[in-house]
Amino acid sequence: MIAELGLAALWLAASLALLQLALAAFGLKQGREDLLGGVRPVAVTQALLVALAFLCLVLLFLRSDMSVLLVAMNSHSAKPWLYKFAGTWGNHEGSMLLWVTVMGVAGAGVALFERTLRRDTHMATLGAQAAISLGFYAFLLFSSNPFARLDPPAPDGQGLNPLLQDPGLAFHPPTLYLGYVGLSVAFSFAVGALMTRNVDAAFARAMRPWVLGAWVLLTLGITAGSYWAYYELGWGGWWFWDPVENASLMPWLAATALLHSVTVLATRDALRAWTVMLAVVAFSMSMVGTFLVRSGILTSVHAFAVDPERGSFILALLAIYIGGALALFGLRVGTVREGEQFEMMSREALLVVNNLLLTVILGVVLIGTLYPLMTEAFGHKVSVGPPYFDRIAGPLALILMLAMIVGPLTRWRRDRAGVVAGRLLWPAIVMLGLVAVLAVTAWGRIGVLPFLGLVVAGGVALGSLIPLTKRNLRRTPLFIWGMVIAHLGCAVSLAGMASESAFNVEKLIAMAPGDSVETAGWTVRFDRVAPIAGDNWTAMQADVSASRGGATARLRPQSRFFTSPPTTTTESAILTKWDGQLYVVLGDRLDDGRWQMRIWWKPFVTLIWLGGVLIALGGVLAIIGRERRGWALKLRQIRAGEFG
Amino acid sequence: MRALLCFLLALLLVQPVLAQTALPPAPYADRQLDDPAQEKKARDLMLTIRCLTCQSQSIADSNASMAGDLRSEIRQRIAAGEEPEHIRQWLIERYGDWISYEPTADPILWPLWGLPILLLIVGGLIAMGRIRRRGKKGDGA
Numbered sequence: 001m002i003a004e005l006g007l008a009a010l011w012l013a014a015s016l017a018l019l020q021l022a023l024a025a026f027g028l029k030q031g032r033e034d035l036l037g038g039v040r041p042v043a044v045t046q047a048l049l050v051a052l053a054f055l056c057l058v059l060l061f062l063r064s065d066m067s068v069l070l071v072a073m074n075s076h077s078a079k080p081w082l083y084k085f086a087g088t089w090g091n092h093e094g095s096m097l098l099w100v101t102v103m104g105v106a107g108a109g110v111a112l113f114e115r116t117l118r119r120d121t122h123m124a125t126l127g128a129q130a131a132i133s134l135g136f137y138a139f140l141l142f143s144s145n146p147f148a149r150l151d152p153p154a155p156d157g158q159g160l161n162p163l164l165q166d167p168g169l170a171f172h173p174p175t176l177y178l179g180y181v182g183l184s185v186a187f188s189f190a191v192g193a194l195m196t197r198n199v200d201a202a203f204a205r206a207m208r209p210w211v212l213g214a215w216v217l218l219t220l221g222i223t224a225g226s227y228w229a230y231y232e233l234g235w236g237g238w239w240f241w242d243p244v245e246n247a248s249l250m251p252w253l254a255a256t257a258l259l260h261s262v263t264v265l266a267t268r269d270a271l272r273a274w275t276v277m278l279a280v281v282a283f284s285m286s287m288v289g290t291f292l293v294r295s296g297i298l299t300s301v302h303a304f305a306v307d308p309e310r311g312s313f314i315l316a317l318l319a320i321y322i323g324g325a326l327a328l329f330g331l332r333v334g335t336v337r338e339g340e341q342f343e344m345m346s347r348e349a350l351l352v353v354n355n356l357l358l359t360v361i362l363g364v365v366l367i368g369t370l371y372p373l374m375t376e377a378f379g380h381k382v383s384v385g386p387p388y389f390d391r392i393a394g395p396l397a398l399i400l401m402l403a404m405i406v407g408p409l410t411r412w413r414r415d416r417a418g419v420v421a422g423r424l425l426w427p428a429i430v431m432l433g434l435v436a437v438l439a440v441t442a443w444g445r446i447g448v449l450p451f452l453g454l455v456v457a458g459g460v461a462l463g464s465l466i467p468l469t470k471r472n473l474r475r476t477p478l479f480i481w482g483m484v485i486a487h488l489g490c491a492v493s494l495a496g497m498a499s500e501s502a503f504n505v506e507k508l509i510a511m512a513p514g515d516s517v518e519t520a521g522w523t524v525r526f527d528r529v530a531p532i533a534g535d536n537w538t539a540m541q542a543d544v545s546a547s548r549g550g551a552t553a554r555l556r557p558q559s560r561f562f563t564s565p566p567t568t569t570t571e572s573a574i575l576t577k578w579d580g581q582l583y584v585v586l587g588d589r590l591d592d593g594r595w596q597m598r599i600w601w602k603p604f605v606t607l608i609w610l611g612g613v614l615i616a617l618g619g620v621l622a623i624i625g626r627e628r629r630g631w632a633l634k635l636r637q638i639r640a641g642e643f644g
Numbered sequence: 645m646r647a648l649l650c651f652l653l654a655l656l657l658v659q660p661v662l663a664q665t666a667l668p669p670a671p672y673a674d675r676q677l678d679d680p681a682q683e684k685k686a687r688d689l690m691l692t693i694r695c696l697t698c699q700s701q702s703i704a705d706s707n708a709s710m711a712g713d714l715r716s717e718i719r720q721r722i723a724a725g726e727e728p729e730h731i732r733q734w735l736i737e738r739y740g741d742w743i744s745y746e747p748t749a750d751p752i753l754w755p756l757w758g759l760p761i762l763l764l765i766v767g768g769l770i771a772m773g774r775i776r777r778r779g780k781k782g783d784g785a
Contacts, residue, residue, distance in 0.1 A: 234703030242700040344775050356767045364760045371756055380752055383694050384700070385745030475716065506687070508674045570707070572754050587674060596674050 003068050006056030009148040010097075013049035013104065014137035016042050016132045020107075024127025028195075036119075039126050040111040046133075047108035054088075054101040057146055061088045067153035070094065070146050076159035076564045078536050086170030087160045091145035092294060092310075095173060099290075101134045102174075102181040107133065110185060110210075113634065117189075117206040119200055125185075125192030132184055135317045143313050159564035162537070168228040176221035176248055180286035182214025186258065187283035190276045191325055194332045199272045204265035207279070208483050209627050211262055217620035223612030234570035234585045236600045237631040238500070241389045246369045247289030251361055254282035257358040259619075260351050264426070268412055270339035270348055274355070280329060284322045285362070291318055297373060301394060343414045350407040357400040364392045394449045401456045401494060404487055405463030427463040434458045446502035454499030460491035478625025486618025493611025499580075499604040507599040510590055520601035522582060523547045529595060537562045539571070542586045542595065546575055557586040581605050583596055585596055677719055686719045689728040691720070693735060694745045703746065719765030 020042045027035030061084050064077040074091040089098045107129040114122055137500055140146065189207040193199045225248065230238040239245065258278040266274045291297075295311025342348035368384045375382050409423040434455045442451070464487035467480060467601035468599050490603070505520040515523035527543040539560040546554050562569070575582040580603040587596030677683040690704035695711040703711035703718075715737075721731050733741050747753045 094655055106711065233705070233782075234707070237705045240700060240702075240705075244700075342775070351777055352771050356764075358763045360760060360767060363763045367756060367759050375752055378752075381742040381744050382738060382744050382747075382750075382753065384747065384756065385692070386696065386699070386758065387692050387746045396760075396764075506676070508676050510675070569668075 002056050002059050002063075002065070003147040003149060006053045007145070009053040009056065010137070010141065010339055011051045013046050013053060013100075014134065014141060016046035016049065016623045017104075017133045017137055020046060020130035020136060024123050024130065024447050024484050028123055028127070028524055034434025036123050042176045043126055043130070044108045046130075047104040050101050050104040051399070054097055055106035057094060057097055058088050058583035059256070060147075061085065061094075063408075064157065065153075066157055069148045069150040072150050072154035072371060073159045074157065074160055074557060076157040076518065078564070079160060079165070080535050082167065082170060083165045086164075089173055089177075090160055090164050090169075093144045093179070096136065096140050096144055096294075097146050098174060098326060099181060100133055100140060100583060102178055103129070103133050103136065103184055106185050106210075107188075109517075110188070114206060115634065116201075116202060116630070118131055118196070121189075121192045121196045121198045121203065123192075124195040125188045128188035128191040128195075128248070130183065131225070132188065135320065139310075139313050139317065143309055146198070157564075159536075159562075161562070161565070162562040162567045162569050163232060165536075165562075166228065166232055168187060168232070172221055172224045172228060175217050177225065179214045179216075179221055179255075180283075180290070181216030181253060183209055183255060183279075183283040183286050185210040186279040187213065187325065190279035190463075191328060192326050194276060194336075194376045197332065197335050199336045201266050201269040202276065205261050205626075208259070208262050209623055211259045211279075211282075212619050212623045212626075215259050216616045216623070218248070218252045218255055219616040219619065220611060222252055223609050223616070226612070227609050230605075231572050231574055232569070234572050234598075236504075236583050236598075238497075238605070241368075241386050243369050244293055246365050247292045250285040250365055251368075253358050253362040253365065254278060254285045257362070257428055260354050260358075262374035263400055264348055264351050265339070268340050268342070268348060271352070272339045272343055273333050275335070277329060277452065278355070280322070280325045281362075281561055282323075284318070285366075287318050287321065288312070288366075291315060292369070301558075322614060340413075343410075345410070345415050347410045347412045347415075350403055350410055352399065353403045357396055357403065361393050361396050361400070361414060362505070364396070365389065368392075390449060394453075398449075399454055399457050401460050401490065404490065405460055406614065408483060409463070410488065412413055413444045423466065424463070426466070427459040430458040430462050431455050442502065448497040453494055454502065457491045457498060460494070461488060464491060465489040478628070479622045480619070480625075481521075482618045482622030482625055485620070485621060489611045489616075489618055491611070492607050492614055493609075496604050496607025496609075496611060500602050500608065500615055503603040504605075505599075505601040509597050509599070510594040511597050512594045515594075517599070521548055521601055522601060524582075524597075524599055525586065526595070526597065532558070534560075536564065540586065540589075542574065542597075543582055544597075546582055546584070547631070555584050557584045559586050559588075568585050576606060579603060651726035658717070670713045670717035672714030675719075677723055679723075681721055682720075684724040685728055686715075689722075690715055690716055692744060693732070694743050696739060696743060698763060700711050 020039060022033045023038045023042060026032065027039065057070075060071050061075055064071065064075055064084065066072045066077075070091060070093050074094075075087045079087070087094075089095045107126065109123075110129065111126055115127075117125070186207055189210070190205070193203050197493065220246075222265065225245070226238050229240070229245075230236065258275070258281075261271050261275045261278055264271045274482075291311070291314040295314055297342055311542055368388055370433070371384050372382055405427050406420065406424065408572065409552060410420050438446075438454060464484055467484055468476060471480075507517060507519040507524075509517055511526040513526055513528045516523055518524075523546070525545045525547075527541045527545055529540055532541045533537050537560045539558040541556050541558045544555040546555055547553075553575050555575055557573040558571040560569045560571055563566075570585050572583055573586045574584075580601060583600040583602060585598040589595055677686060687704065691702050693703045693714060694713060695703045695706040695708055695714075697702045697710045698706050701711075703714045713735045718731055723726070732744055732746065736748075741748060741750070
């Protein structure tokens, strides 16, 4: 019954999305207020129904209902409940249902809480949101029904991939999806504003919290994903330039550019057309990412050709939405009035540099990700990987970071180059000092990119704090704090990346219980190894003691064996110290009875993710700082009964 | 978003277990060379060689048995004094261009380098042009 209820709710939600689109379209075209009045209630009802459908699927997974095909394919009755729950979106159909659910709920949010936007733009935005949802509803209902029954029911499920049975990964995909879909709202805003010819500062202020929110979630999602890959894959790598990672990085790059340009538009009423364009690009990148991951095209062009239905469907959606939005942009860009003026030496100009570099990096990631697919189509298989991305995107990112020092220290509209240079004195001194220190201590031992990375990180770390000087810290607006902390986070993260790349120490060794080994100032002793059992796995667990300067810590790396499906995973053991992480992996047992161990000392590697969290925190502060007043007003309205 | 990657990875992780009983692991798969300079050379090369049975991983960080075999092969060749680029050529001849992440000078890859530079130049010119124009207008106003 639950499955049928879910499917019915999904169909109803889809019909309401169609109704929402029709009401908005005809209401605006014919100027009929009676039709427009229905848009917001319909949007809210649609969200409730799609949420109900999602809830039904969650229930089916929690109850391990093996008469539902999706549950039987992806779950197992012996799994811990958290992974039954997370298993709901650990598969294609479930994740697409999560996607439309978030999209519907975000649409309801726009319907309920958006008050500053002009009425016609608001309605056009809701219509556009419904139009996007409709495509994904169709995708679910016609080619990926999550509620399909299995007759007769399976005795038990096939199980969830053990690599996914990890708390980090349980919440990483929903975070990213929330971010992707937040960008769909920005996209709808852009389409709405183009339709009603209403691109101005007020529009930017209405769109900004959605962009910031989506960006915060994308940042957290990418950070969490990177840490998951780091500890779960067992090789100590934190970024692989894997197409799946790139798929999440591209929307983030576009969102980062967008949040800067939307601020220019909101504050100075400049960069109008460009901001609208970026809003379109940002969500397009979300959809391109979904297409790449969901169509199977990443493994091979030929894998896509074998089962082209889903891939073609997403490709068609991509073409309709992106093509449609770009066509609308082309038609209406002429009517977007040129915004305010600014000069070469101004904060606006530096934010243009930011946008330009982010866009080029985005282009590099996109080209690099798609290029192997294109050459494969011509019969020539090539690989584009870390050497390419590091070499091109790395230097561009460093230049971007340098601009990040200058931007916040430059005035809006017009500034004098000499004065700005004066403000840059201290960061310049720090960077020169770092060059000198590193040249003496590490020249020739570390690569060029890590070297420059450490130098720039130092400069940005100091530079990011300068906007706080000469201010009363208590009266400094929250959004300034947000900017400072986010920029500081970039420096922290960069320092971690550069330090890990430059100073990582690797030790691969075969050890018998009782052996010990010295590496990077640590004495690592392999005490014993013993079998251990968990809920749905068995493992060999090593007891390792690591000592440095008199203090000893215990580490317990495991080699886990899961039965459903049969898989081994390595559970690395990580010891976190203030100056880095000791990373120990238990490998295979050799013929002579010794065990293969992999030991890494990764100086300051934790800064990578600490930086990511700081960046997200900066975003949260910026949202609160900008929106606090609006929220307070809204609360008063609700209390006064003016709601709805 | 990583579901696909993980699924494929999981499939691969099963294989070494099955293979283990049949064949002893390659001697230098997870054993470093004694000379740190040689090990660094080998490591730098491994980072740019693709694991053919994995999804987007280099052989330097993969559990697949094929990756282990190639690591061992590379370490032994480096220890014997062979140059990394020579080993790469040998690998490419054997497995095709696909195995190397390091882009070759093949004309098919020129756009890969050209497009970003073109994007930067064109974007930069447009931005400069607009700011200049705005600046002049601003002065006139």
